[in-house]
Amino acid sequence: MxxxxxxxxxxxxxxxxxxxxxxxxxxxxDMFVSANLYGKDLNxxxxxxxxxxxxxxxxxxxxxxxxxxxxxxxxxxxxxNDTSLFPHSEFIxxxxxxxxxxxxxxxxxxxxxxxxxxxxKLLLPTVASLPLxxxxxxxxxxxxxxxxxxxxxxxxxxxxxxxxxxxYMGMLAVFCTNAINILAGINGLETGQSLVIAxxxxxxxSIELSGDCAQAHLFSLHFIxxxxxxxxxxxxxxxxxxxxxxxxTYCYFAGMTFAVIGILGHFSKTMLLFFIPQIFNFLYxxxxxxxxxxxxxxxxxxLDKYGTLSPSYAECNKVNxxxxxxxxxxxxxxxKIIHIEEKSDGNIKCNNLTLINLCLILIGPxxxxxxTIILLGIQAVCSMFAFIIRYPLASLFYEV
Amino acid sequence: MxxxxxxxxxxxxxxxxxxxxxxxxxxxxDMFVSANLYGKDLNxxxxxxxxxxxxxxxxxxxxxxxxxxxxxxxxxxxxxNDTSLFPHSEFIxxxxxxxxxxxxxxxxxxxxxxxxxxxxKLLLPTVASLPLxxxxxxxxxxxxxxxxxxxxxxxxxxxxxxxxxxxYMGMLAVFCTNAINILAGINGLETGQSLVIAxxxxxxxSIELSGDCAQAHLFSLHFIxxxxxxxxxxxxxxxxxxxxxxxxTYCYFAGMTFAVIGILGHFSKTMLLFFIPQIFNFLYxxxxxxxxxxxxxxxxxxLDKYGTLSPSYAECNKVNxxxxxxxxxxxxxxxKIIHIEEKSDGNIKCNNLTLINLCLILIGPxxxxxxTIILLGIQAVCSMFAFIIRYPLASLFYEV
Numbered sequence: 001m002x003x004x005x006x007x008x009x010x011x012x013x014x015x016x017x018x019x020x021x022x023x024x025x026x027x028x029x030d031m032f033v034s035a036n037l038y039g040k041d042l043n044x045x046x047x048x049x050x051x052x053x054x055x056x057x058x059x060x061x062x063x064x065x066x067x068x069x070x071x072x073x074x075x076x077x078x079x080x081n082d083t084s085l086f087p088h089s090e091f092i093x094x095x096x097x098x099x100x101x102x103x104x105x106x107x108x109x110x111x112x113x114x115x116x117x118x119x120x121k122l123l124l125p126t127v128a129s130l131p132l133x134x135x136x137x138x139x140x141x142x143x144x145x146x147x148x149x150x151x152x153x154x155x156x157x158x159x160x161x162x163x164x165x166x167x168y169m170g171m172l173a174v175f176c177t178n179a180i181n182i183l184a185g186i187n188g189l190e191t192g193q194s195l196v197i198a199x200x201x202x203x204x205x206s207i208e209l210s211g212d213c214a215q216a217h218l219f220s221l222h223f224i225x226x227x228x229x230x231x232x233x234x235x236x237x238x239x240x241x242x243x244x245x246x247x248x249t250y251c252y253f254a255g256m257t258f259a260v261i262g263i264l265g266h267f268s269k270t271m272l273l274f275f276i277p278q279i280f281n282f283l284y285x286x287x288x289x290x291x292x293x294x295x296x297x298x299x300x301x302x303l304d305k306y307g308t309l310s311p312s313y314a315e316c317n318k319v320n321x322x323x324x325x326x327x328x329x330x331x332x333x334x335x336k337i338i339h340i341e342e343k344s345d346g347n348i349k350c351n352n353l354t355l356i357n358l359c360l361i362l363i364g365p366x367x368x369x370x371x372t373i374i375l376l377g378i379q380a381v382c383s384m385f386a387f388i389i390r391y392p393l394a395s396l397f398y399e400v
Numbered sequence: 401m402x403x404x405x406x407x408x409x410x411x412x413x414x415x416x417x418x419x420x421x422x423x424x425x426x427x428x429x430d431m432f433v434s435a436n437l438y439g440k441d442l443n444x445x446x447x448x449x450x451x452x453x454x455x456x457x458x459x460x461x462x463x464x465x466x467x468x469x470x471x472x473x474x475x476x477x478x479x480x481n482d483t484s485l486f487p488h489s490e491f492i493x494x495x496x497x498x499x500x501x502x503x504x505x506x507x508x509x510x511x512x513x514x515x516x517x518x519x520x521k522l523l524l525p526t527v528a529s530l531p532l533x534x535x536x537x538x539x540x541x542x543x544x545x546x547x548x549x550x551x552x553x554x555x556x557x558x559x560x561x562x563x564x565x566x567x568y569m570g571m572l573a574v575f576c577t578n579a580i581n582i583l584a585g586i587n588g589l590e591t592g593q594s595l596v597i598a599x600x601x602x603x604x605x606s607i608e609l610s611g612d613c614a615q616a617h618l619f620s621l622h623f624i625x626x627x628x629x630x631x632x633x634x635x636x637x638x639x640x641x642x643x644x645x646x647x648x649t650y651c652y653f654a655g656m657t658f659a660v661i662g663i664l665g666h667f668s669k670t671m672l673l674f675f676i677p678q679i680f681n682f683l684y685x686x687x688x689x690x691x692x693x694x695x696x697x698x699x700x701x702x703l704d705k706y707g708t709l710s711p712s713y714a715e716c717n718k719v720n721x722x723x724x725x726x727x728x729x730x731x732x733x734x735x736k737i738i739h740i741e742e743k744s745d746g747n748i749k750c751n752n753l754t755l756i757n758l759c760l761i762l763i764g765p766x767x768x769x770x771x772t773i774i775l776l777g778i779q780a781v782c783s784m785f786a787f788i789i790r791y792p793l794a795s796l797f798y799e800v
Contacts, residue, residue, distance in 0.1 A: 028514075035514045036436040056510060060524075063503065067530045078537060086538050088488035095495040095531060102502045103463065109506065110456060113513050114428075114435045124460075130467045131495060137478060138486050 002076065003209075003218060009072055010222055014229035017065040021058055021233035025244060028057060032244075037112065039245055043186060043303050043368055050242060053112035055250025058230035059105040062253075065226045066098055073222060089139045093219060096135040097260040101253065103128035104177060108252035122174060125256070129173035132263055133166050140266070148397035169263050172272075176262075177255035179278035181248055182285055183355060185300035186309070186368050187240040191231055192376045193277070194254040198228045200274045200383040201261065204390070213266060220265035227257050240369040273386035277379050281355040284337070288314070288353050292325030299352035301360055301371075308365040311339065311357040315349045318342075337361075402476065403609075403618060409472055410622055414629035417465040421458055421633035425644060428457060432644075437512065439645055443586060443703050443768055450642060453512035455650025458630035459505040462653070465626045466498055473622060489539045493619060496535040497660040501653065503528035504577060508652035522574060525656070529573035532663055533566050540666070548797035569663050572672075576662075577655035579678035581648055582685055583755060585700035586709070586768050587640040591631055592776045593677070594654040598628045600674045600783040601661065604790070613666060620665035627657050640769040673786035677779050681755040684737070688714070688753050692725030699752035701760055701771075708765040711739065711757040715749045718742075737761075 032038065032051035039052045071078060073094070077086045107124045110116060143165035147155045161168070184190045201224050205217040234250065237243045262271030272279070288295035294316035301309040321329070329350065332338035339361045340350040351357045359374060360366060366374070432438065432451035439452045471478060473494070477486045507524045510516060543565035547555045561568070584590045601624050605617040634650065637643045662671030672679070688695035694716035701709040721729070729750065732738035739761050740750040751757045759774060760766060766774070 031514050037513070056506075060506075060510075064524075064527050067527050070531060070534055074534065078534070088492060088538075091534075091538070092488060092492055092495065095492065095499055098531070099495055099499045099502060102499060102506060106456075106460075106502060106506045106509065109509065109513075110460075113437070113509075114431050124464075127464050127467050131470060131498070134470055134474065134478070138488075138491070 003214075006073055007218075007221065007225075010069060010225050013065050013069055013072075014226045017061050017226050018229040018233045021061045021230050022236060024061070025054060025057055025233065025237050028054075029244065037247075041187070041242060042298065042300060043309060044241065045303070045307075050245050052245040053109060053247030053249045054234060054237070054244040055246045055248075055253050056105065056109045056112075058234045058246075059101075059108075059249060059253040061233075062226055062230045062257075063098065063102060063105070065230075066094075066223070069222065069226070070094065090215070090219065092135055093139060093264045094222075096131045097223065097264055100128050100132050100173070100260050101256050104252040104256035105249060108247065108249035111252070112247040112249050121178065125174045125177045125252070126170055128256070129170050129259070132173070132260060133169060136166075136169065136263060139264075146398060150397070169268065172263065172268055173256065173259040175282070176259040176275070177252045179275060179282055180255050181251035182289070183278055183281045184251065185298070185354075186356060186372055186375075187242040188235060188238050188372045189356075189375060190246050190251055190254070191235040191238045192372060193379050194250075194258075195228065195231050195235060196376055196379040196383060197258060197274045198224055198231060198254075200386065201258070201271070202228065204267070204270060204387070205265070208267075216265045216267075220261040220267075223257060223261050227254075240372060270386070270390050273389055274383055276382040276386065277355060277375075284332075284355060284358065285353050287325050287328040292322045292328060293350070294320065296352065299354050299357070301356055304365060306365065308367050309360060309371055310365045311351040311360040313339075313349050314352050315343075315347050318346055318348055321348065403614075406473060407618075407621065407625075410469060410625050413465050413469055413472075414626045417461050417626050418629040418633045421461045421630050422636060424461070425454060425457055425633065425637050428454075429644065437647075441587075441642060442698065442700060443709060444641065445703070445707075450645055452645040453509060453647030453649050454634060454637070454644040455646045455648075455653050456505065456509045456512075458634045458646075459501075459508075459649060459653040461633075462626055462630045462657075463498065463502060463505070465630075466494075466623070469622065469626070470494065490615070490619065492535055493539060493664045494622075496531045497623065497664055500528050500532050500573070500660050501656050504652040504656035505649060508647065508649035511652070512647040512649050521578065525574045525577045525652070526570055528656070529570050529659070532573070532660060533569055536566075536569065536663060539664075546798060550797070569668065572663065572668055573656065573659040575682070576659040576675070577652045579675060579682055580655050581651035582689070583678055583681045584651065585698070585754075586756060586772055586775075587642040588635060588638050588772045589756075589775060590646050590651055590654070591635040591638045592772060593779050594650075594658075595628065595631050595635060596776055596779040596783060597658060597674045598624050598631060598654075600786065601658070601671070602628065604667070604670060604787070605665070608667075616665045616667075620661040620667075623657060623661050627654075640772060670786070670790050673789055674783055676782040676786065677755060677775075684732075684755060684758065685753050687725050687728040692722045692728060693750070694720065696752065699754050699757070701756055704765060706765065708767050709760060709771055710765045711751040711760040713739075713749050714752050715743075715747050718746055718748055721748065 029051045032053065033049050037052045038049040040047060041050050074091060104125065111121065143162050144158050144160045146158050180190055180194060183193060201220065205221045205224065208217040234246060238246055258271060262268040287293050288299070294314045296314055299312060302312045304310045329338065329340060333340060337358055338350055340348065342348055351361055356375065359371065363374070429451045432453065433449050437452045438449040440447060441450050474491060504525065511521065543562050544558050544560045546558050580590055580594060583593065601620065605621045605624065608617040634646060638646055658671060662668040687693050694714045696714055699712060702712045704710045729738065729740060733740060737758055738750055740748065742748055751761055756771070756775065759771065763774070
C-alpha cells in the first residue's frame with residue numbers, strides 16, 4: 001500500500017517535471033543560440049538556426065525531480081528515529097545511479113559544446129560506471145548466470161562469470177550511452193526511441209512488481225517515470241519539424257539511465273531485448289564505425305529534390321577496403337540489406353550503413369515524419385517481440 | 401597503519417591527476433576557443449582570446465581520480481566476503497559528496513556556456529545539496545550546538561537547532577559555491593585562494609587525524625588531496641599572465657567541494673573560519689549585490705595608463721540609493737573602507753565594493769601580479785588567524 005502511495009507521489013512529481021520542462025524549453029531557445037549552441041537542420045530547405053543540446057534541460061529537471069523525490073521515497077525510514085533500520089543498500093543504489101547519470105549529463109554537454117574525441121567518449125562512460133559496479137559488488141555480487149536448457153549438457157546448469165560479469169556491465173554502460181547516439185539524425189528519433197524503450201521498461205517493471213524482485217523493479221520505476229515525463233516534454237519540441245535538437249547530452253543521459261536501471265534493477269538481459277533495433281544498427285554500422293570501409297562525417301539520409309528523404313551513400317576506392325570490410329559487404333549483399341554499386345572508375349558506392357538508410361532502401365523515398373514514425377514502429381514491434389521472448393518463449397530455455 | 405597506506409595511494413593518484421591535468425590543459429586550449437568559450441583579459445592591453453571555463457577539466461580529472469580511488473578506499477571491505485561488515489554510511493557519504501560536486505560542475509559549466517540567471521545560480525546549489533542533507537540526517541542527525549561559555553547564562557549549555565541546522569547547511573552550500581565566484585576577476589585569484597583554503601583544510605585534517613573524529617577528517621583528506629593536485633595544475637596556467645581562465649565552473653566546483661567536506665567532515669564552523677576574506681568580501685559587497693546601490697556588470701579593477709591596476713568606480717544618482725544603501729555607505733565611511741565622492745551634478749561615485757578594490761584603495765595602484773600575491777597573503781594570514789581562533793582561543797569559549 002505504501003509502495004502505491006509513493007508511486008502516486010512519483011507520478012505527481014513527474015507531471016510537475018513534465019510541465020516545468022515543457023514551459024522552460026521555449027524560454028531558453030535564444031539563450032542556447034546566443035551561446036553558439038545551434039545547428040542547421042540538414043534535412044530541411046530552410047537555413048534556420050535550431051538550438052542544440054536541449055537534453056541538458058530535461059536532464060537537469062530529471063535530476064532536480066529525483067533529488068526532491070529522495071526524501072519522500074525514504075521518508076518512512078527517515079521519520080522513524082532508529083536509523084539502524086534505514087535501508088542503506090537501496091539508498092546507495094539510488095545515489096550511485098544518480099551519480100552515473102549526472103556524470104554522463106556533464107560528459108554529454110561537454111561533448112556538445114567542445115566536440116570531444118572518440119577516446120573520451122569511450123573512456124568517460126567506463127569510468128562513470130565504476131561507482132555502479134562497486135555498488136553492484138557490495139549489494140549483490142551475484143555473477144552467476146543460469147545456462148539455457150539446450151546448452152546445459154556442455155556447460156552445466158550455471159556458470160560463475162566472476163570478473164567477466166563486471167566487464168559485461170561496464171561495456172553495457174558504454175554500449176547504451178552510445179547506441180542511441182548512432183541511431184539518430186532525423187527529427188524526433190532520439191527522443192522517440194528512448195520513449196518507446198522507457199515505456200517498455202515501465203510495462204515490464206509494472207508486471208514484475210508482483211513478483212519476487214519487487215524491490216528492484218520499484219527502484220527502476222522511481223527512475224523511469226520521471227524520465228518518461230521529461231522525455232515526453234522534450235519530444236514535443238523535438239518532433240517533426242524540430243524546434244530544438246537534443247544533442248549528445250540527451251543520448252548519453254538516456255543511455256546511462258537505461259544502463260543503471262538495467263544493472264541495479266537486475267534485468268540487464270531483458271533491457272538488451274528492448275535495444276534490438278539499436279543492437280542491429282550497431283552491428284550493421286560496425287564496418288563504417290571501425291573504418292573497415294569509408295565513413296563520412298554525417299551518415300544521415302539526404303533531402304532529395306522532391307522534398308523526401310533518400311538514402312545517403314559513401315564512396316570509396318576498392319583498394320582502400322580492408323578484407324574484413326569486403327567480407328561484411330558480401331554478407332550484407334547476401335542478406336540483401338545493402339545497396340551497392342561498382343562504378344566505372346573502380347570506386348565502390350554503398351549506402352551509409354545505418355538502420356535509417358536501410359529503411360529508405362527497403363521502402364523507397366519517404367518524408368521525414370513518416371520515416372520517424374516507421375522507425376518508432378519498428379522499435380515498438382521489437383519491444384513486443386522482446387516481451388514474447390521474455391515471457392512465453394523463456395520457458396523453452398529456462399525453468400519458469 | 402592501513403589508513404596511512406591508503407593516504408599514500410591517494411597521494412600517488414593525486415600526483416598522477418596533477419600530471420594529467422597539467423598535460424591536458426594546453427592541448428585543449430584550441431578546442432575551447434573554437435567552441436566560443438573564451439574571453440578577453442580586461443586587465444591587459446592585448447586582445448588575445450583567452451580560453452575560459454577550464455575548471456571543467458580539473459573537475460573531470462578530480463572526479464575520475466575519485467572514481468578510481470573508491471574501490472581502493474573501500475578495498476579492504478570489498479575483499480572480505482562478508483558484505484554485512486561493509487561501512488555503508490561512509491560509502492553513502494562519499495557518493496553523496498561526489499554527486500553534489502558533479503552537479504555543481506554541470507551547473508558551473510552550463511553557466512559558463514549559457515550565462516544563467518541569478519535565480520538558477522541560487523536554486524540549483526540548494527537542490528544539489530539535498531542529497532547531502534539526507535545523508536547528514538541518516539548518518540548523524542546531530543543538530544545540537546554547544547553554546548559558547550559567555551552566552552550560557554541566557555541560552556543554556558546547548559541548543560537543538562533542529563530543522564534550522566539543515567537550513568544553515570543548505571545555505572552553507574549556496575554561500576560556498578558563490579563566495580569564491582564573487583572574489584574573482586584578477587589572474588590566479590580564484591585558484592590561488594582555493595589552494596590556500598584547501599591547504600589550510602589539509603593541515604587542519606592532519607592535526608585532527610589523531611583526535612576523536614579521525615574518520616571524518618580522513619574522509620575530508622580523501623577529497624582535499626586530489627583537489628589540491630588538480631587546483632595546483634590549473635593554477636600553473638591561470639597564474640599571471642593567465643593562459644586560461646577557470647570560469648564559474650571552477651568556482652562552483654571548488655565551493656561545493658569545500659561545502660561537502662565541511663558538512664560531512666563535521667567542521668563546517670572551522671571551515672567558515674577559513675572563509676574569512678570571502679565572508680568579508682560578501683558582506684562588503686551586499687549593497688551592490690542586492691542593488692541597494694548601482695552595480696555595474698563588471699566590478700574588477702581597471703587598468704590605468706601606467707599599466708597598474710586602480711580601483712573601479714560605480715556612479716549613481718543620489719535619489720536612486722535606497723535608505724539601506726545610504727546606511728551602508730555611512731557605515732563603510734565611518735570605518736574608512738570606502739572611497740566616496742559627491743560630484744557637482746549630484747551623482748555619487750564610490751569604489752565598487754569588493755575586497756580587491758578596497759586593497760587598491762588602501763595600498764594605491766599596484767600591478768596585477770603583486771595584487772594577487774597580496775590578496776593570497778591576506779587569505780593565508782586569515783587562515784593562521786583561523787587556527788589561532790580554533791585552537792588557543794577556543795578554550796575561552798568552549799571546554800577543550
